[in-house]
Amino acid sequence: MTLDRTPFVIVDTETTGSRAGDDRIIEVGAARLVGGEVVDTFQELVDPGRHVPARITRLTGISTGMVYGQPTATEVMPRFLDFLGDAVLVAHNLPFDARFLDVALAEAGLPPLQNPSLDTLRLARRLLSSLPSKGLSKLTQHFGIDVQGRHRALGDAVATAELLVILIDRLKIEFGAETAEDVLAFQRRRYKDTRRxxxxxxxxxxxxxxxxxxxxxxxxxxxxxxxxxxxxxxxxxxxxxxxxxxxxxxxxxxxxxxxxxxxxxxxxxxxxxxxxxxxxxxxxxxxLPVYNRAQRKYRDYPFLRLDTTHAYPTLSWTPRIAHDGAEYYGPLGRRGQAEEVVELISRLFRLRECDDPVFELGRECLYHQMGRCGAPCAGGAGADEYGLEVERVRAFLTGQDTEAVDMVEEAMREAAAAREYEAAGWYRDQLRRLERTLGRQRTVASAVHEHDAVLVEPLAPGYDGLPAPAQAAGGVQLFLIRHGRLAGRVDLPRDPGPDETADLAAALAETFDPGLAPPESHLRPDVDEMRMLASWMRLHDDAARHVRWAPDGDPEAFLDAVLAAARAAAPATEEA
Incomplete structure (x- = not known):
């Protein structure tokens, strides 16, 4: 029978001593295991007809008073046999428990155990030869098995069941065991035959x-x-x-x-x-490999959208990027985070929050009364200063303005001082998110469509992607980022020759062409790469390895800056 369908009954007994016949069972515990799961349990205290020695009480917690008046072995053993059925009988140091069970069966006028039997101690000795001790306590500690009631029959039986699952898994892996017969035979193998x-x-x-x-x-x-x-x-x-x-x-x-x-x-x-x-x-x-649980699907990551197509821009979040003239910042981790950042910016800065039809009415609204908008719709100072407010938001979104952190921290302290603890907790949580967001955006320092840079990473010495003569010295890998997306990768030797320099110049000229329009949209694979690149840049915040490109810059100077960063990032010859 296959191992997944074979029923195992793992048993443990607590006794008044170690000599079957002279000593008696005081507790029987068993667990039925099928398909690697415990599906049923059995537990009975047994009246041994004599007192329980003090040393046994100290070990098990079972006293004479606990077993007095409990069912005798004559009453318990028929119920145990019903529970056992035709399953494989399992115990850790099986001969000890089997001797006591056979004596109890004889007292009940029943024949001795006839089931196929498996000793987890014998399995452990053959499979775990490197461990100094194969006792149940040491094995449960080694595998991190949580024993609920050590030295109580059911607790030890359930722990032994978990151990059996581990040992069977190893037998499957290392010896190709597929059936119960394979496992039963393995416990009787000579030790030299279990080392392969x-x-x-x-x-x-x-x-x-x-x-x-x-x-x-x-x-x-x-x-x-x-x-x-x-x-x-x-x-x-x-x-x-x-x-x-x-x-x-x-x-x-x-x-x-x-x-x-x-x-x-x-x-x-x-x-x-x-x-x-x-x-x-x-x-x-x-x-879509079966053992990869994470990253199997592309996710939608939200972006913050600063709508600069309007004379008085607004801020919102969106799951998509479009080539529509607006500025996009991100990606952020999840929708809730995007909503919270938008809400926080609305509290800190005085951008309008109304939609265009309401704005065109030309009169102050509730947001102005709440102090969250300068009412540019009504003209006056709110309209004159709106451009400065947009610049403050833009500086915040690129991580260049940390004044917002001080503002949130001050608001948190004021709320706490006023005993408005719920508000203080909200500001505290926003402060943490704000610091993470600023750290992420500071490495990008631009809107998505304006994020144009070369990321320089040292190559592992010996990498076969380089020409053979240059492999030992190593080099760098250049990640060309255009309009926020990964546009290409270039492997460059530590000491590039004229041909490699010319190829790099051509790649930079093609990727960073000032006339190249942003993509109409960013697909999920593009956004996934953007998220990983932003996270990498945040975790490896070495500004010397981020070479930024400006549309009005000199192409020769940009090439020189990339080569200088490559020389600085490449491992020294002695390091290689």
Missing amino acids: EPSHLKAIREETLPRLPDRPGVYFMRDGRGRVVYVGKAKSLRNRVRSYFTSVEAHDPKTRKLVRDVRDVTWRETGTELAALLEESKLIKNH
């Missing part, structure tokens, strides 16, 4: 792992049919992939199942960790 690895693990460890480079890239794990079941990225392919195939028993269940299914590992070097990050996201969405 399954053929697919051995092949991966001996043939694949030694060839993995100590450089960034993406890796593909494939099953026996050649299908990609997992895609990952790594700063060091060697270290990351190797981690899956060492100490398998310590992995979580999902990873152990992945290792069991993998038959081949391939990879592709990317030169930098950032390139690996971007490629991983695309590959997961293209292949």
Whole structure:
């Protein structure tokens, strides 16, 4: 019978001592395990007909008073046999529990146990030879199993059930066990026959792992049919992939199942960790591997929209970017965050919040009375100073004006002093979000359509994307960002020759053509890349590696600035 369908009953007994016949059972606990899940339990205190020694009470918490008047073994054992049925009987150090159970069965006039039996202690000795102790306490501690009631029969039985699931998973992975018969036979193997690895693990460890480079890239794990079941990225392919195939028993269940299914590992070097990050996201969405739970779908990320097409601009948020003359800032993490930022800006700055039909009425509205708008619709100072207010908002949205942080902090303190704690808590939360938003936008420092820059990342020495003579010295990878989107990638040696410099100049001229119009829209894959690039720039805030481009700048000076940043970012020869 397959392991997923086989019923196991894991049993544990508490006794008055260690000698079956002389000593008696005082508690029986059992758990029925099917498909890796405990589906039923059994627990009975048993009157042994004698007192419980003090040392047993100290160990188990079971006293003579607790078992006095409880059912005897003659009454309990028939119920236990009904619970056991034809399941595989399991215990940790099975001979101990089996001896006591057989004595109790004999007292009840019943035959001894006849079920197939499995000892998790024997399995642990064969599968976990590197562990110094195979006792239940040490194993539960090693695997992080939470024991509810140690040295009580049911608590230990349930803990042993969790241990059995772990051991069976390892048997599946390392020895290809598929049926209950495979597991029962394994516990009787000679120790020298339990040290071998399954053929697919051995092949991966001996043939694949030694060839993995100590450089960034993406890796593909494939099953026996050649299908990609997992895609990952790594700063060091060697270290990351190797981690899956060492100490398998310590992995979580999902990873152990992945290792069991993998038959081949391939990879592709990317030169930098950032390139690996971007490629991983695309590959997961293209292949939809069964073991990748995250990043399987593109999400809608909100942007802040400053509508500068109107004489008196307004601020809102939108899930899409359009080439409509407005300024877009972001992306932000989620819709709620965008709504909160818009609300915060409305409290801090005096931009109008009404729509155009209301504005065209030309009279002050409720927002002006609340102090949230200068009423430019009515003319006067509100209209004259509106342009300055828009510039303040623009400086805030690009992370250049931190005055807003002081304003929010002061509002929080005033609310707290007035014992308006709900308002103070709102300002506190906004302060935290504001600091994160400012940090994100400060690295971009422009609206999306005006975000034009070259991001410089050092290449891992030995990267085969460079010409052979330049691989040892290393170089840099240039990420060309135009209108907020990743427009291209260029690998540049540490000491570029005339040909490489000319190619770079051509790539920069094509990408940063002042006449190049912004795209009509940004699709989900574009926004996903923008989000990752913005996060990367925030986490690696080295301004020397962000070379910004201006439409009115000198192309030669821009090329020189990129080459200077490349020389500064490339690893020194001794580091390579």
